Structure formats: C-alpha cells, structure tokens
Amino acid sequence: MNKPLPTMQQAAQEAEFQLCAAKDVLEWQHALIKAIHLDHLHGDGEGIGTLFEVAKYFSDTGFGGVYSAIDEFRELGESAPQNAQLENVARESGGDQ
Template identity: 85%
Template sequence: MNKPLPTMQQASQEAEFQLSAAKDVLEWQHALIRAVHLDHLHGGGQGIGTLFEVAKYFNDTGFGGVYSAIDQFKTLGESTPQNAQSENVAREIGGDQ
C-alpha cells in the first residue's frame, strides 16, 4: 500500500522528534557506560552483565524511528520536482536551440 508523501513540514517535525529520541538514547547509553565503569572500579564487575543487557536493549530498539525518518527524507527528496529556476539556468547555459 502506497502512503502519500508527507509534507516538508511533517517530515521535518518527524525528523526533529526522532533526533530528540536518539539524543535521549545516546544520553542513556552514556550513563550506562559510566555505570559499567563504576561497577568495574567499585563492585568488581558484578553488575556488568545486567548493564550490558540494558545497553543491548537500547541498541536493538533505540534507532528504528531514526532510520524510518531518514528514509522519509530520501523519498521526499527524490520526489521533489526540479526548481524552475534551475531549469532556467540550464536553458541559459545550454541555449535555446
């Protein structure tokens, strides 16, 4: 089923949301890395397995929306007609023969 292309405003709003979500996931991953380091230093690494499971979960689920937003922008960019100004410049360079 073909869905209609989103408008540029809709696509940019979705991209903003997805980038914000990706930023959150990166911040959570950074906190996990710090927790792994602290566990290694102070806990002998006893909690590292559990922390890695959480990190794997973020990796498996965190960026799916970002990839779909990228695909939307690609599709939108490929479907946008050429600017009339670009056509006029090409006509002037090539001449009307």
C-alpha cells in the same frame, strides 16, 4: 511509496522528533557506560552483565525509528521537484514573464 508525501512542516516535525529520540538514546547509553565503569571500579564488575543487557536492548531497539525516518526523508527528497523542474514549470505556466 503508497502513502501521500508529507508536507515540509510534517517532515520537519518528524525529523525533530527522531533527532530528539536519538539524542535521548545516546544520553542513556552514555549513562550506562558510566555505570559500567563505576561498577568495574567499585563493585568488582558484579552488575556489568545486567548493564550490558540494558545496553544491548538500547542498541537493538533505540534507533529503529531513526532508520525508518531516514528512509522516508530519502524518498521525500527523491520525489521532490528539483530546481530545473521548477524552472520548466514556471516557464510553461508563463511565470517567467
């Protein structure tokens, strides 16, 4: 990772943003499913092709930021000091006394 690690606050803000974005996409997909169902029941399926295109667009583009954020959080977690490392640093600096 070439960029500096985000602070915990920055990581939490990014996580919140990505979760809200994912929630929005899921709500839009739910609305599309309902519209497809209603079109099937009351419109003889005339609009289903167009509704499927919108659903495909959401599927293709909706979660790109979520996937990249997951990768970023994984890198952050792998690079963060573990409990044993923190204990060693405290002992070496005399923080245990």
